[in-house]
Amino acid sequence: MAEHGSDSQSAGGAHAGETRRDFIHIAAVTVAGGGAAALAWPFLQQLGPAADTRALSSTEVDVSKVPLGGEIRILIGGMPFFVRHRTDAEIQDARNVDVSTLRDPQTDDDRLQPKADGTRNPAILVTSGSCTHLGCVPVGPAQGTLGDFGGWYCPCHGSHYDTSGRIRKGPAPLNLPVPKYEYTSDSIIKISL
Amino acid sequence: MSGPSTYEPKSGFTRWLDARLPIARLAYDSFVDFPTPKNLNYWWTFGGILAICLVTQILTGVVLAMHYVASTDQAFASVERIMRDVDYGWLIRFIHANGASMFFLAVYIHMFRGLYYGSYKAPREVLWILGCVIYLLMVATAFMGYVLPWGQMSFHGSAVITNLLGAIPLVGETIKTYLMGGPAIGDPTLNRFFSLHYLLPFVIAGVVVLHVWALHVAGNGNPTGVSVKEVKKDTVPFHPYYTVKDGFAILLFLMLFAAFVFYFPNILGHADNSIEANPLQTPAHIVPEWYLLPFYAILRAITFDVGPIPAKLLGVLAMFGAILILFVLPWLDTSKVRSMRYRPIAQQMFVLFVLSAVGLGFCGANNPDDLIFKFREDKLSVSYSDTNGVAQARLFDDFGEAKAFQSSLPPTAAASIEVSASGFKWLWLSQGLSAYYFLYFLVVLPLLGIVEKPKPRPASIADSVHRRTKSEAGAVPQAAE
Ligand code: HEM
Ligand code: FES
Numbered sequence: 001m002a003e004h005g006s007d008s009q010s011a012g013g014a015h016a017g018e019t020r021r022d023f024i025h026i027a028a029v030t031v032a033g034g035g036a037a038a039l040a041w042p043f044l045q046q047l048g049p050a051a052d053t054r055a056l057s058s059t060e061v062d063v064s065k066v067p068l069g070g071e072i073r074i075l076i077g078g079m080p081f082f083v084r085h086r087t088d089a090e091i092q093d094a095r096n097v098d099v100s101t102l103r104d105p106q107t108d109d110d111r112l113q114p115k116a117d118g119t120r121n122p123a124i125l126v127t128s129g130s131c132t133h134l135g136c137v138p139v140g141p142a143q144g145t146l147g148d149f150g151g152w153y154c155p156c157h158g159s160h161y162d163t164s165g166r167i168r169k170g171p172a173p174l175n176l177p178v179p180k181y182e183y184t185s186d187s188i189i190k191i192s193l
Numbered sequence: 194m195s196g197p198s199t200y201e202p203k204s205g206f207t208r209w210l211d212a213r214l215p216i217a218r219l220a221y222d223s224f225v226d227f228p229t230p231k232n233l234n235y236w237w238t239f240g241g242i243l244a245i246c247l248v249t250q251i252l253t254g255v256v257l258a259m260h261y262v263a264s265t266d267q268a269f270a271s272v273e274r275i276m277r278d279v280d281y282g283w284l285i286r287f288i289h290a291n292g293a294s295m296f297f298l299a300v301y302i303h304m305f306r307g308l309y310y311g312s313y314k315a316p317r318e319v320l321w322i323l324g325c326v327i328y329l330l331m332v333a334t335a336f337m338g339y340v341l342p343w344g345q346m347s348f349h350g351s352a353v354i355t356n357l358l359g360a361i362p363l364v365g366e367t368i369k370t371y372l373m374g375g376p377a378i379g380d381p382t383l384n385r386f387f388s389l390h391y392l393l394p395f396v397i398a399g400v401v402v403l404h405v406w407a408l409h410v411a412g413n414g415n416p417t418g419v420s421v422k423e424v425k426k427d428t429v430p431f432h433p434y435y436t437v438k439d440g441f442a443i444l445l446f447l448m449l450f451a452a453f454v455f456y457f458p459n460i461l462g463h464a465d466n467s468i469e470a471n472p473l474q475t476p477a478h479i480v481p482e483w484y485l486l487p488f489y490a491i492l493r494a495i496t497f498d499v500g501p502i503p504a505k506l507l508g509v510l511a512m513f514g515a516i517l518i519l520f521v522l523p524w525l526d527t528s529k530v531r532s533m534r535y536r537p538i539a540q541q542m543f544v545l546f547v548l549s550a551v552g553l554g555f556c557g558a559n560n561p562d563d564l565i566f567k568f569r570e571d572k573l574s575v576s577y578s579d580t581n582g583v584a585q586a587r588l589f590d591d592f593g594e595a596k597a598f599q600s601s602l603p604p605t606a607a608a609s610i611e612v613s614a615s616g617f618k619w620l621w622l623s624q625g626l627s628a629y630y631f632l633y634f635l636v637v638l639p640l641l642g643i644v645e646k647p648k649p650r651p652a653s654i655a656d657s658v659h660r661r662t663k664s665e666a667g668a669v670p671q672a673a674e
Contacts (some may be wrong), residue, residue, distance in 0.1 A: 047371040053381060073473045078377030080473050129473070133505075135356040136349065136475035155477045158562065171496070173503070193376055 053077060058192035060184065063124045070141050073129055077193055080129030080137050081179060082152070086163060091122045093150055094164035104175045108164045111175070115183040126181050126191060127165040133157055133172035152176070199226050223409055228428035229435050230415035232658050236310075237413065238442030239303040245443055246296040247401065251394050253289040261341065263387035265380050268343035269469040287458040293335050294461045295450045297484035300328060304519075309543055311531030312414045318523040320407040325519045327400050332516070334393040335482065337386040340378075344466030345476050351386075352378050353479055357492070357512075360505045377472065417657045418531025419650055427654035478560065486557030487550055488512050491630065493561050494623040511627065518634050525634050527642025535648040539641050546633045549626040556623035564616030574613035575599050577606035588613060 059076045061083055066072050071084035086094070094108040111127075112120040129137050131154040138152035138161060139145045147153030148169060149162035159170030166175040181191040200221040202208040211218055260279050262271040275282035304324070307313055313321035336354065340347045355378065359369040374381030412421060421427045429435075453461070461483060465476045481489050495508035502510075518525075533540045573595040576586040589595035592610075599608045651657035 044371070047374060047385070049370065049375045050381065053375040053379075057376070075377075075472055077375055078379040078472060134353050136353075136479070137473055138475075154475075156475060156479060173505075 058190055060188055060190045062188055064187040066124070068123075073137075073142070074191075076191060079193065081191060082125075082127050082129045082140065082165075082176075083189075084125045084127075084140070086123055086125055090150060090163040094122075094162060094166075097162065097164075097166075103167050103173070106164075106166060106175055111164050111166075111178050113178070113181055113183070113189075115186070121183075124189070125163075125165060126189065127176040127178055129176070131156065131159055131172055132167065132174040132176065133159055133170070138176075198222050223405070224436075225430065225432040227409065227431040228412070228421070228424050229431045230413055230421060230427060230654050231429045231434075232415050232417065232654050233413065233435065233438075234416055235438075235442055236302070236306040236416075238439050239299050239306065241439035242299045242443055242446050243296070243303060244401070245446075246292060246299055247394065247398060249292045250289065250296060251398070253285050253292060254391070254394065256285050257289055258387075258391060261387075263341070263384050265343060265383055265470070268341060268383060272342045284454070287454045291450065291453045291458060291461065293338065294453070294482070294484065295446070296331065297335070299446070300331065301484070304328070305547060308522075308546070309533050310414055310416060311418055311526070311528075311533065313523045314526065314531050315523070316411045317407070317414065320404060320411060321523060322520055323400055323404040323407055325516075327397055327404060328519075329516060330393055330397045330400065332485065334390060334397070335484070337390040337393075339482060340383065340386050341390060342466060343383065343470045345468045345470055345474075346463045346466040346479070348378060348470035348472065349475050349479050350481055351382070354481075357505075357509050360503075360509050362506065414531065415654055416532060416534065417651055417654060418535070419652075419654055419657070422653045423655070480558060483554065483558070486555075487553035488515055488557070490553040490557035490623040491515050491627045494556070494620065494627040496561075496620065511631075515627075515630060518631070522634060522638075526638040527640075528638075528645065528647070529642070530647045530650070532650075535650050536641070536645060537648065538645045539638070542633060542637050542641065545629065549629045549633075552626045553623060553630065556619050556626065559619040561618065561620035561623065563619055564614060565619055565622060567614060567616035569615055571612050571614045573610055575608055575610050577602050577608035579606070586613075 056077050059074060061072070061074060063083060063085070066083055066085040068085050069087045069090075071082050074081050074083065091108070097108075099105045099107050108122065109120060111125065112122060113126075114120050131138050133154065134156060136154050136156035138147075138154040138159070140152045145153050145155075147160035149160050151161040151163045151165055151168075153160055154170065154172065157171050159172035160168050161172075161176055162168050164175075165178070167173070179191050179193070181189050184190050198218055198221075200211075200215075200218040202211045202217070207217055210216070257275065260271060260275050260282065262268060272286070275286050277283075279285075307321065307324070336351070340351045355369050355372055358372065359365045361368065370376075372382070373379070374385060415421075463480065463482075480486065489512075492508045492512040495504050495511055497507075498504050499507055528536065528539065530536055533543055570590075572588045572590060573592060574586050574588050575595050575598055576584065577599075579585050587598065589598065595610050599610055602608045651660065
């Protein structure tokens with residue numbers, strides 16, 4: 001830079017090497033860098049979920065249509081969910097478990113959202129349909145395989161879930177998560193991502 | 194290596210062009226008069242084979258893209274239409290699908306060649322690293338390509354891999370969402386994968402240019418690992434010596450390729466991918482394409498936590514680490530001797546390495562909990578809880594006895610009978626082989642360079658060739674004068 005720095009060069013001492021040209025270089029690079037970063041942001045952000053994708057993030061389900069002992073499977077934004085109508089025996093099984101022995105301790109009530117009046121409907125269990133191990137969709141009543149604990153069985157690597165969707169055996173670390181859902185009436189639930 | 198250019202334009206036009214864009218000169222110096230060691234064997238033909246593979250994938254891919262529809266509703270049907278309705282669509286698709294396999298077959302041979310002959314050592318480190326970049330890009334391209342036909346394996350295979358990225362602490366979930374463009378694999382994912390699947394092969398082509406450039410700075414290695422000393426004695430011009438040798442190898446390779454395309458077009462694929470993707474039903478057994486199986490096996494071999502690192506994250510790290518470790522290999526191998534021909538112990542360790550890499554492929558194809566062989570005949574196990582509620586099990590040879598024991602227990606014992614097998618699990622094999630994979634790079638190669646005593650090497654390339662062919666009079670290839 002020195003050969004361009006006529007003024008400060010001759011002044012010598014404190015300002016040696018610092019020139020208007022250096023300032024312009026730094027300013028230009030800063031502006032270009034800032035511009036590149038500002039441009040990168042929309043290019044990065046467009047990769048995220050678009051507004052219409054985000055808008056499709058909840059669904060209403062009429063739980064009275066789910067047959068006793070059976071389940072329905074729904075996709076919300078491509079994510080699978082199970083809505084299961086449990087029999088009394090299945091509810092009892094879920095309640096009789098000693099919670100402290102579980103890998104991911106949760107009581108059955110922890111896994112049910114209350115209705116508007118504060119009571120819970122233990123017959124209807126809503127869970128994610130994505131195995132907490134590597135995301136396979138476990139098989140259940142419709143496929144005729146319930147696993148060793150009467151709930152779901154993940155055929156990918158052998159995870160067994162109980163009638164409350166809690167992990168009991170196999171490699172999965174956590175219970176099938178319960179999504180956000182609310183009773184909008186006695187028989188309609190609204191599930192959101 | 195390149196030396197002064199020997200290109201002499203012959204016609205008026207080529208002289209005119211040479212003064213303006215010396216492209217013919219570049220091609221001549223790179224692929225005609227390029228001095229090439231005279232002792233290259235057939236393992237050195239895979240570079241040319243790989244170039245053919247890339248061109249094949251790009252040509253067939255561009256044609257497929259003319260008929261393919263990247264939408265979750267139509268992708269599967271559009272591929273079926275290519276197979277049934279588009280004239281010769283079946284041929285082009287089979288070339289593309291099997292071409293990916295042939296590409297990986299060739300690249301693995303090419304890489305093993307480099308590992309054996311020490312092609313990654315000075316002065317070829319950058320050449321080697323560029324090769325690793327190409328390989329990484331190939332893996333990404335093939336992974337995204339496999340999602341496009343939107344079959345069951347496309348969908349659930351990619352779901353498994355994107356879920357893995359979610360295991361990375363802090364940033365994992367964000368990466369995953371930004372990769373998928375939504376909460377799950379769907380239309381946004383398919384479209385961006387198609388876009389990138391189209392783009393990346395051209396990025397590969399660009400890196401190949403750098404790779405060949407770096408090659409032409411250092412020059413080819415050779416099976417002795419001894420550097421070229423005298424260009425006249427040690428080398429022959431690339432054309433016609435190696436254009437012919439490479440050409441012959443390419444023909445043999447294309448015959449194998451054609452055998453797959455015409456006689457076994459689906460043998461390397463998975464039947465589940467002929468079923469349209471159904472997000473609500475996972476196939477019983479998810480496997481990637483064969484060329485990624487060893488890494489899948491390493492991923493699944495880690496079933497234990499190490500300190501605060503959970504098994505799932507560790508598996509992901511090991512899987513990526515298995516590829517990334519190749520990048521630093523030039524600095525892990527401490528031996529000054531390039532070729533393992535002269536390294537008796539390293540040679541054996543290398544053979545074990547190839548066997549473990551292939552073995553890992555088999556591990557990846559099999560369910561980790563299945564048994565390779567049994568320790569004993571299967572028995573029947575009655576499991577029940579005793580009066581204190583503790584789980585117990587008893588083994589029986591005979592069903593009658595097991596049944597009698599089960600009925601002798603009170604109902605509160607909740608006794609059940611199941612088959613009990615005991616044997617050697619695929620999981621254990623994959624753990625052993627994964628351990629060796631990493632030990633080879635992290636322990637064997639660093640140590641051997643220090644403790645191993647190499648065999649004497651020939652004084653020069655010319656020397657090694659003449660010694661071998663002395664008896665066959667006149668069989669010595671003549672260097673161009
Ligand atoms: C590095 C080079 C490439 C590799 C390794 C590769 C690999 C693959 C693979 C494994 C598939 C799935 C095949 C199947 O099972 O059906 C595929 C599909 C596809 N590829 Fe490529 N590809 C490459 C280059 C390209 C290029 C350059 C294009 C476009 C310009 C392209 C366009 C397509 C299309 C449209 C499909 C979907 C149709 C189908 O599944 O057959 N590919 N690719
Ligand atoms: S994904 Fe369910 S057990 Fe692995």
